[in-house]
Amino acid sequence: MQVTETLKDGLKRAYTITVSAAELEAKVQEKLLEAQPEVEIKGFRKGKVPLAILKKQFGQRLMGDAMQDAIDGAMKEHFEKTGDRPALQPDVKMQGGETWKEGQDVVVDMSYEALPPIPELDSSKITLDRLSVKADEASVEEALKNLAATAQDFKERKAGVKSKDGDQVTIDFKGSVDGVEFEGGAGEDYPLVLGSNSFIPGFEAQLVGAAAGDAVTVKVTFPAEYGAAHLAGKDAVFACTVKAVKKPVPAALDDELAKKFGAEDLAALKGQISDRLEAEYKGASRAVLKRSLLDQLDGLVKFDLPPALVDAEAAQIAHQLWHEENPDVHDHNHGSVETTEEHKKLAERRVRLGLVLAEIGRKAEVTVSDAEMTQAVLAQARQYPGQERQYFEFVQKNPNMQQQLRAPIFEDKVVDHIVAGAKVTEKEVSKEELQKFIEALDEM
Template sequence: MSVTETLNEGLKRAYKLIVTAQELDDKVNEKLTEAQPEIEMKGFRKGKVPMALLKKQFGQRLMGEAMQEAIDAKMGSHFEETGDRPAMQPEVKMTNEDWSEGDDVHVELAYEKLPDVPEVDFAKLKLERMVVKAGDDEVDGALKSLAENAQDFEDRKKGSKAKDGDQVVLDFVGRVDGEEFEGGAAEDFPLTLGSGQFIPGFEEQLVGVKAGDELDVTVTFPEEYGAEHLAGKEAVFSCTIKAVKAPKPAAIDDDLAKKFGAEDLAQLKAQVTERLEAEYAGAARAVMKRKMLDLLDETVSFDLPPSLVEAEAKQIAHQLYHDEHPEDHGHDHGEIEVTDEHTKLAERRVKLGLLLAEIGRAAEIEVSDAEMTQAVMNQARQYPGQERQFFEFVQQNDQMRQQIQAPIFEDKVIDHIAEQAKVADKEVSKEDLEKAVEALDQE
């Protein structure tokens, strides 16, 4: 098999490959020899069918398979010898379409190779990491929020009317077409008005009730309601109000701490402080990461595969179109124009993507099975009751696995760079950090 270079321009490469008729014949014979021991044919014992007869019977059928394997093998050898890594799937085209058995096969191979990415001296990168300490006001605010979430309710004065946010204790019996239905009745049920716990329209009709009131609440089950026999049906709930209670935030004390798994208030405060500062550190890391990527974009330069830039620009244009037109859920909007702005952003993304990938490869950075499993578990929690189906979907979908793996890999590369760069910690206020985070969204 011969290989002749026909194009070497920038990152573009093209070659002519010739697979000789003899090479194809040898490949077919090899496959027949491999299969011969298992072949049975009338008049011959198993494994004793003559090669000439096998070739007559199966040779033509195996020719296409042999041709593909021969071409794939030569392409593999070519990439191994040259060190080229295609940016996208190579184009492979058979040029002698009038080929018949006994002819050589002429193939054209074309691709864009990934560029040679220059090494980066990370020690020359100067970065600043914002550090925010959790102040007393932030800690007190977080404790107050915990107390509100752990709130209790106390009886309002006799005759008080229920307000939004109050708890109403009631008995109720629901009927559809005059008939009670399963799950439509309860006694001494505590319902917080405004919680959205009941069917839309139910809680709103209880605003203003008093203990001792009896009333009918009429609502319509949503069309997409889980129980098909109730979906879209009108229901009447006969309600008896037992009590009206006002919310009472829990006291910020040791008892509150124990509700959240801490030994006492001091330990709860320490946990809250740690959590707040971990949140600040995460935000500060995002700011530093952006600065790092900006520096890399400014200081590192190499050729970019046009095909990757074009594909990324189209993806950006498509995504921005749907961000601006959320009502358009389909893809029949026709071709979306790619602007210079889209292309410029695509060039940055492609450059940084290739750069981080090369840094990770050189540093032998990998995403472990444990890290991948944890990431999948985190995403599976977004689908309560369907976690198993989500796991199976990820296992069967290479693209989904890559989407989950990519940000983990990128974060590990960012950490690898930060460990070698000159990073100076700078203590700032929470407000300064918030402004820096807001600036990220505006860029």
């Protein structure tokens, strides 16, 4: 077996791999000997079929397997010897193709872009601020009031008082299109909160200002994308009778409210709110710290990037952004999306940082445990209530999905590893200051 270098230009590599006919024949013979004890053919006892007959019957298939094994072995030996790691799957083509005949040498052309050597990172050169925010009493009280608003009740207004936005009106209604009532267009004693946007657009606004006992004619147009095709885009008239008008009454901030949300008493509920707020602040603070770290890494470590890897990432970015700008298109049956210099610049940053983090993680022997993967799968499975088992089975059978779940865990662990060696200053800030840092991230 012979490997000959044909190109070495920057990160581009090309080689010719030659597997002699004798080597192939030896591998076929080896496979025949391995299979012989288990083969049983009419006229021969199991394990006693002559090699010549085995070769005649199975030789063609085994030749293909032997060829693949030989090429795979040569590639593996080459990468172990050179230390090269291909940025993408190597391009492998057999010379001669379908014209190759048994008894000839097999010659294969292999080309790839090698991953570049990554410079060592001195973590001590990285300086970071770890922002911390305390959940003050005002923030807890504000969150508590918002929570109470979700548990609000409604109290009937005095007779003759007109409804306002946010009130609950109890109505009877009948809908018609072109004077003909339609199925599902009627209801009795229906409690509707004005401004909740739970009815057809424009419906609730026409009930603002009505009092109990009023008859109101509501005219609306069904949306063009309405679920019932026979109503989509049609003008409709609803004859409504307002039977009651009730004003919203926030729930009392007491132990009973706390029990509704699973807490023992109001003090315990406040403690839970405080913990939740500080967890949110901590998550936001980590996002700010991580962005600062990545920005510094991007400036500290420079090296040549594999062009094919950058092009692939730029194409993916362009495609993703196109779908964000065209949310109504859910498939990929659209024209090609051109990449721009902006896409390429972002791709270069992502590829550079991805390679740096991967190399640091490799050298630090950072791994993602089975327990961490299980937790990640569980977290994702909760998004599919009732289908958790199917999701687990899908992940088990899908290596790409496993990698998508593993990658962010690995990245976060590498970030923690780098932060441990960096100069980190604890800095207490207000909730408003932290919010400004988060908003700045979105603008970048």
